[in-house]
Amino acid sequence: MASIQLKHITKRYPGTTVPAVEDLNLSIEDKEFIILVGPSGCGKSTVLRMIAGLEEITDGEIFIGDRLINEVAPKDRDIAMVFQNYALYPHMTVYKNMAFSLKLRKTPKKEIDEKVRAAAKILDIESLLDRKPRALSGGQRQRVALGRAMVRNPSVFLLDEPLSNLDAKLRTSMRAEITRLHERLGTTFVYVTHDQTEAMTMGDRIAVIKDGVIQQIDTPQNLYDHPQNLFVGGFIGSPQMNLIDATVEKAADGYCAAFGETKIGIPEQVMSAAVCADYEGKPVVLGIRPEFISETGSHSEEHNLMTGDVDLAESMGAEKFVYFACEGCPCIAKVPGSSPIQSGESVSFAVDCTMIHAFDKETGLTISK
Amino acid sequence: MKVKKVLNRTILYFLVALIIVITLAPYLWLVISSFSTKIELMSRQIFLIPHNITLANYKDLMSKDFIPAAMNSIIVTSSVVVISVIIGVLAAYAFSRFRFRGKNPLLNLSLFTQMIPPIALIIPMFIIFKRLDLINHRITLVMIYLSLVLPYLIWIMKSYIDVTPKTLEEAAMIDGCSRLKSFFFVVLPMISTGLAATVIFSFIITWNEFFYAFSLTKTLDAKTLPVLIYDFNSKFGANYVMSATAGVLASLPPVLIALLFQKYIITGLAAGAVKE
Secondary structure, rough: OEEEEEEEEEEOOOOOOOOOOOEEEEEOOOEEEEEEEOOOOHHHHHHHHHHHHHOOOEEEEEEEEEEEEOOHHHHHHHHHHHOOOOOOOOOOHHHHHHHHHHOOOOOOOOHHHHHHHHHHHHHOOOOHOOOHHHOHHHHHHHHHHHHHOOOOOOOOOEEEEOOOOOOOOHHHHHHHHHHHHHHHHHHHEEEEOOOOOHHHHOEEEEEEEEEEEEEEEHHHHHHHHHOOOOOOOHHHOOOEEEEEEEEEEEEEEEEEEEEEEEEEEEEEOOOOOOHHHHHEEOOOEEEEEEEHHOOOOOOOOOOEEEEEEEEEEOOOOOEEEEEEEOOEEEEEEEOOOOOOOOOEEEEEEEEHHHHHHHEOOOEEEEEOO | OHHHHHHHHHHHHHHHHHHHHHHHHHHHHHHHHHHOHHHHOOOOOOOOOOOOHHHOHHHHHOOOOOOHHHHHHHHHHHHHHHHHHHHHHHHHHHHHHOOOHHHHHHHHHHHHHHOOOOHHHHHHHHHHHHHHOOOOOHHHHHHHHHOOOOHHHHHHHHHHHOOOHHHHHHHHHOOOHHHHHHHHHHHHHHOHHHHHHHHHHHHHHHHOHHHHHHHOOOOOOOOOOOHHHHHHHEOEOOOOOOOOHHHEEEHHHHHHHHHHHHHHHHHHHHHOOOOO
16 A cells, blocks of 8 residues: 655656656545546646656656655556556456466465455456456456456556446446445555546546646545636536636626626625726636526526527436527536427526636636635 | 359369469479389370389488488578577567667668669678688578578568557556566567468578578588489489479478468468558
8 A cells, every 4th residue: 555656747758849747746645546637648648657667757756655666667666557458468368367467476376366266256257267358348358457457456556547448338337346446445546537527426536637737636526616727617527617708897786707798796705805806807717617507597696697599408318408609608508307498599597606616817727716 | 143153153163273283283293203213204104193103212312412401401491490580579579669769770771681682692792701711501591591581570570569559568567577578478479470470481481592502502511402402403414303302302391381380371461461
């Protein structure tokens, strides 16, 4: 069991000027389940591969426990890794795939057998032990890959988008299974994904990465409630947050964010009067999550109205995503599935002002509380 | 419709039979000749089975220079196959997996050597080996054949290694392998079909090579089977029976190896040809 410290990590690939990862600092607690999330090419897999020792570090230091591992070979780092494409040895049976690492460590045969069978039992792949990987389905292969990592009882588990090759249904069940596995093993898990549902549901903490730089590290709920910048606000949450260019204006009873004819009040709990005064007349980006735009409600201190023509109403069964344009700005509202809203209609939506976010237009940093 | 189908079938079978005959007839004649007497072979009759089947030619051949020449062939060929596979596969791995200065020029250069016809190289080679006092040595043939076989082997094996997922090696390295161990435990088993195909390839090229062996060997210290077979045609006339008998025996190892690994040759050639 071990903590992981990444100190001022930079990775520059030969022949490129822009670093893949730049001055990255990350402290992962022992037994923590941390998620590295970000769009494709943001450097999250590079970070994971540097922890694994599969990628050289250009600058900085990585510690596992108290040990500096910059120059330690992958095999001596006491880690296990699950790859996106499973990376099962095709010429070996499931049993041999799982036993391979123990065999290399010259573990007694009896012990290997016990460990492999125990892992197979947990993952429900006992009946597959004699099969070759090509005779397995995607989900089964993923389980074997997990099993291969488990048998060694490593101090750190690294998972590189392990569910992205599975179909949606299987992904949901494997998601729960990996979470349970973490609870059961009590090991440090570092999990890379671009899927924010996986990030939100599985991790103790999430590190949101963009262009090789960590944007915010926090618990899933805090990331959702208090995004530190525009990128995190837009990235976390599905459907994504509505981001609207607006101007802070003085209103009769405080301040509001105005765009076109629409005005959304800024309550004191979102932005203090002092901050509002600083930004008066200046452009800001207003962030409103679709779930806080409802179809009903009247204009009040807490609820302000947004009106627009519905472009598309996507029914998801329990809920409906309504795409509409308000003052020329495309927005999404999340309303109950029973809502009668249809495309083509002109609808007034009520915005929960207490749940809005505001970001500095230039720096992209949050200015709301 | 049915008539047309039958006709198509017939034509197809006829063509296949024709191809088989054209391919096998020379070899069949070689075998027949080796069991015939010289007199019968020289007669103007055409026969499939000799009237007097004789093993005398084989007995005769054994008492001549066949065994030392066969030993030369076996030593030279097995040396070339073993050395070329070891060097070739490791070089192919390096070309496939590592970044280093001059990688592409080196790779192309290795193939460029194959574009020069042997006839243009033989005189300089002869002079070089003469100065090194290496004419009529088996090691000379081994060196030359390695230079013939290695470029192809590197290119073919590189294309196999290129399509082997890198993550498998990475998984092995995390599981506890060094780079070399991951190569032996993971990469090598995955490219085994390609390896079998290249073993056959370098075996056949080396075993059958005549031109360099003829030019650079003089005595049975280094003479290989193709040169020996040629030697049966002296200025006193061609000894067809001996040529045929030695030919049959010389053809057995490649035929056996090809039969044994024919599955690998087909999958090997197909898999190596296209980068998937």
